Amino acid sequence: MIAIKAKNLSKRYVLGAARADSVRDALSGILRSPRRSKRDELWALNDVDFEVKAGETIGIIGRNGAGKSTLLKILSRITRPTSGRAEIRGRVGSLLEVGTGFHNELTGRENIYMNGAILGMKRTEIASKFDEIIAFSEVERFLDTPVKHYSSGMYMRLAFSVAAHLEPEILIVDEVLSVGDAAFQRKCLGKMRESGETGRTVLFVSHDMSSISRLCRRAIWISDGRIAADGQATEVIGRYVQQLAGSGAEKTWEVASVAPGDDVVRLRSVRVCSESGETLNSPDITKPVVVEVTYNVLREGAVLSPNIQLYDERGTCVFVSIDQEERWHRQPRRPAAYVSRSTIPGNLLAEGSLTVTVVIATLEPMTVHIQERDAVIFTVTDPNTGGSARANYAGQLPGVVRPRLKWETIELEGRDK
Amino acid sequence: MQLHTTTIEPPRGRFDIDLAEIWSYRELLYFLTLRDIKVRYKQTAIGVFWVILQPLLTAAIFSLIFSTFVRFESIGVAYPVFALSGILLWLFVFTSVTMASNSLVGNTNLVTKIYFPRLIVPISSTLACVFDLLVSLPLLIAIMLFYRVGFSASILAAPLFLILAIIQAAAIGMLFSALNVRFRDIKFALPFVLQIWMIASPVFYPASSIPEKFRLIFAINPLAGTIEGWRAALFGTPFDWPFIAIACISTLTILILAVLTFRQMEDSFADVI
Secondary structure: OEEEEEEEEEEEEEOOHHHOOOHHHHHHHHHHOOOOOHHHEEEEEEEEEEEEEOOOEEEEEOOOOOOHHHHHHHHOOOOOOOEEEEEEEOOEEEEOOOOOOOOOOOEHHHHHHHHHHHOOOOHHHHHHHHHHHHHHHOOHHHOOOEHHHOOHHHHHHHHHHHHHOOOOOEEEEOOOOOOOOHHHHHHHHHHHHHHHHOOOEEEEEOOOHHHHHHHOOEEEEEEOOEEEEEEEHHHHHHHHHHHHHOOOOEEEOOOHHHOOEOOOEEEEEEEEEOOOOOEOOOOEOOOOEEEEEEEEEOOOOEOOEEEEEEEOOOOOEEEEEEOOOHHHOOOOEOOEEEEEEEEEOOOOEOOEEEEEEEEEEEOOOOEEEEEEEEEEEEEEEOOOOOOOOOOOOOOOOOOOEOOOOOOOOOOOOOOOO | OOOOEEEEOOOOOOOOOOHHHHHHOHHHHHHHHHHHHHHHOOOOOOHHHHHHHHHHHHHHHHHHHHHHOOOOOOOOOOHHHHHHHHHHHHHHHHHHHHHHHOHHHHOHHHHHHOOOOOOHHHHHHHHHHHHHHHHHHHHHHHHHHHOOOOOOHHHHHHHHHHHHHHHHHHHHHHHHHHHHHHOOOHHHHHHHHHHHHHHOOOOOOOHHHOOHHHHHHHHHOHHHHHHHHHHHHHHOOOOOHHHHHHHHHHHHHHHHHHHHHHHHHHOOHHHHO
8 A cells, every 4th residue: 555655746945035024025026027037946856756655664865955854844744845746645743853842831741732732643642642651751750840941851852752652654754863862862763663663654864874774674865856766775875875975885997007006016996795796885784795806916026915994984993904815925926917805794894884995015015005095885784684783673783893792691590599 | 444645736726724624633723722821921920910900001091091181972881991891802902913923933843844724823822812801801890890880681792792803813813924924024014003903993982982974984994893892782782783794794804815815825834934
């Protein structure tokens, strides 16, 4: 069954005139230009087509200003499209902001009812979930205090709790989880995941690629008001991240003279692939990843040690690995093409995007022939289908690496003995 | 399970109002009204007593001026009672139009983040002021008893005139609230408009003091016939039916005009506000 069907959705904003704040502006606007120049227009959304099946959880990604929020606003009926149409089957709950309608002078209790009503909950529905909401929010003690005396953390928790208990057939969530403390974020993500599992349709905008890949099977990438990609989440995210970084999982230098290197060795290509040799933009966290470096040795008798360096999104060096194969250790090479493959085991890297820097050097004496920074990029994803260190835990996991360790738990002798 | 299908389309300039939809959002209307009422007198020392104090002070000042310096003939009751009855209605119209015109702009976060029939916002402002009006009514009854105004059966018609005033306040309120989204000029024009409206209404003078040749123009102001009818019902004086009929017609006209304007502008609220 189709839950959302969008056909040629477009939204045009007229710049300037839309902001006319006074009668005079509006009048002079009419007198001056009967036909507006094209420059004053902005197509925030341009011919967007997609369908969402009931029960799907879909991530919407894209840069700021790409049109994600406009799409959500149209689907939540806050604003109307300029052309095109959409059909929505079921009750829509939209969460474009946390705590909409909260009033500082009202108490926590009053705000729960107020906010619930604004989000479309019936009074009886709020009443029946009231205890659950306050338990989730962890602010029981301050329930009858005006929220203006709340700390910002308490305020956020209360607001999230109401939202988390919303149970529409279709849930539309903008990037609201970026605020609030980490522990509570995790709790909310867990709750959202739960709601995805109960057959709810969820549309979820986020800049956090790892939470999208965890929560969503499918992702839609919006760029300049158009759909740039729509498909399996891990793949769409991989392409999006590469576009952001300006490179991909594979890089080849066609012209030898401009390839990185010197008169000893020159780089030909660098590639991230699976063990079977298939190029991978967004490898599964549980599977091994092969970094393949191809190069031409130009000088007879060169002694070379390639190494790779991985950096994460924050620029932290995850590791450096030097080729330690016995066969080429201190071994002079003949001029030829070589390929060096290094295999990073599955369940070692953490989720997220990683860039690979490739270095080819002679160690004795130390001479760097090639140092190609950020040659390729790939995104490790965890579709959360089991077998990873997260053991089906849906929240955020910190850490530069995420090894799956051997765990063993045994029961010691009972206490009563 | 049968699910409701919503179709999202570009605005087509239709002039229908989906009353069923507004009804389905009645709980939001209830909570917004409740919020307005609760919040209004927060952090004031005497709170809801302002509802009684405002008309009382205004009536006292009017009484001082109009029973000492200027005198009106044939009002039938003591001037303070006469003045208070008009002031109660006028203060209600004044506050609710002022509150409602600012309601959409004051609730920008609701308008840009949540869908609901936008009419609910100005209507909730009006309803919150209805609450104040009802709270202040016992004051009028007390003053009437104090001045020994006789009650007649016609007092049963009084609520009808209250309803008429409420419809007018709601209509003007929603009209200005919509215009205010697009034109912030409203903020500056409104006090002026309200001032003229008060002078053009028989708040502190009786309609009978208007010269005959201006009566028809005077009657177009819906509040004129409303206040006159309200007083006739309270004090048991004869109803001026043509006057009241004109008030009903112009109330209806303003209501239709306001709703049409609102509907026309509603679709662009979130983009323009």
